Amino acid sequence: MTATMTTIPSLRPQQDGPSLSELMTALPVATLVVRPDNSIADANVRAETLLNMARSAIVGSDIARTIRMAEMGARFDIWHSNKPIAAYDIRVHAGRTAEMEIDLMIAPIVDHEGWRVVSIHTQSQARKIGHRGTAGGARSAIGAAAILAHEIKNPLSGIRGAAQLLESGNDGRDAALTQLICNEVDRIAALIDRMQDFTTDRTLECRSGNIYPLIDRAANIAAAGFAKDIRIIKSYDPSLPFANINEDALVQVMINLLKNAAEALEHSRKPRIRVETAFRHGVSVVVGKGKGSAVLPIEILVVDNGPGVPEHILDHLFNPFITGRRDGTGLGLALVDKLVRDMSGFVQYSRDHEAGESTFRILLPMGTG
Structure with a gap:
């Protein structure tokens, strides 16, 4: 069978800048470039290490055979979609390695229909960018x-x-x-x-609802109490549709995140908290352990200009009793994680060092009514 050679879409760096191969090599995450026919067009050094395969063996192979889903009974159709997909906590057989749990990010290449970039995050890497599995504690x-x-x-x-x-x-x-x-x-x-009954699998009773009165309620409680000396900025998308939520749970999530931000700003000269909302088109999340896929387009951000989460607790940020404060209990973010999961969403943390801001990002499903 003769393989058809296809040119990889060109990335055009600045003159005398790095080439595409140099950019691929420098990426700190295992990365694959996939053609419209699902064959792998390129792989970086991290991918070779993770898959335990030479680049010559990876290139030309079928992505669905190279990264094989290990969960029996779970239905995934992530290799036949032109939308961005984030697949969390999935178990796969990757190349010649033993079964492992990973997070998988698939991003379409703009203006090159069918071409995708696939990044593979092992769990230790995934926790560093803010995602975690269910807290063991x-x-x-x-x-x-x-x-x-x-x-x-x-x-x-x-x-x-x-x-x-x-x-x-x-x-x-x-x-x-x-x-x-x-x-x-x-x-x-x-x-x-x-x-x-925090540890049970019983789901919260959720319904389609407007998130703005709930966010405002939490912000008003914060402004009247623990964040009374902090400027709270609201930047809302007025066209945002209803989300599928539990109202009390969302209020509690927002209060906990606002309190967490306020505590981080304790020694800041010009403390501010920004609450933003947006609709994220095409954001699909595949959750492992047989839970299938979900579309989570409703985004809520809580952003502060504090110093950020200490490096030594990043891997366990959402675990109970983990805190960067001497007088903290470490239960607030664990509860946030639990309640957001119960609403079929997820929460993650990120740090923008250039802007000097920390962000907690919540993604929730859209309401049906």
């Missing part, structure tokens, strides 16, 4: 939460009763504040109920 976190739940619920009921007495005795004055107390007590009580 979650059960210990919930063990502590279950012990505390009963003791916390009793004073909460007393606080709610006191707020209702205040509301009835002040002729309507401060009614908004007392109602806020009651609403927050009810939300915290519901949160504690949820934390008691």
